[in-house]
Amino acid sequence: MARQKRSDDWGFPRWRAYGSGRGAARVRLCDRDGCDRPGDRPAPKAPNSRERWYFCEAHAAEYNKNWNYFAGLDPEEAARRAADEEQGASGFRRSAHWQWGGPGDGSRSRDEMRALDALELDSDAEFKDVKAAYRRLAKENHPDVKPGDEEAAGRFQKVQAAYDVLRKSEERKNGKA
Ligand SMILES: [Zn+2]
Secondary structure (H helix, E strand, O other): OOOOOHHHHOOOOOEEEEOOHHHOEEEEEOOOOOOOOEOOEEEEOOOOOOOEEEEOHHHHHHHHHOOOOOOOOOHHHHHHHHHHHHHOOOOOOOOHHHOOOOOOOOOOOHHHHHHHHHOOOOOOOOHHHHHHHHHHHHHHHOOOOOOOOHHHHHHHHHHHHHHHHHHHHHHHHOOOO
């Protein structure tokens, strides 16, 4: 493959001919600084944002890991879910309870609702339910129990982050924070 001319790297996003000869196709490069692999994994720049990064597989995985505190949730899936919810795509409003003023007592923020969802709890779960779910899921997915299991590790992080959100909100409610 011919050495790329410097000028190919100008501008943003970066594009480059990939492959060689007749089969060469211009592909968008990974948005990660210094990465020269094709960026074919779109990832929202922010929750519910239409703007996308385009990463290679490795950097998409890295980005997903740092994806807010719901570390195990793939950004594309998160965006798709959000869109489904807005449109009621599956025939019923799967998580109308995520919205302000939905079912429940309306005192939960969207983050808290997502945290409850991550712990497989309903919007009216009490803090003792949160603790129980956290203990159960953390145990199930603990790195000591599932060594080398990346997915379990992701779930473990997500569960911890979700518990953190709910614990803090509980402390705020009780005036301890
Ligand atoms: Zn990359």
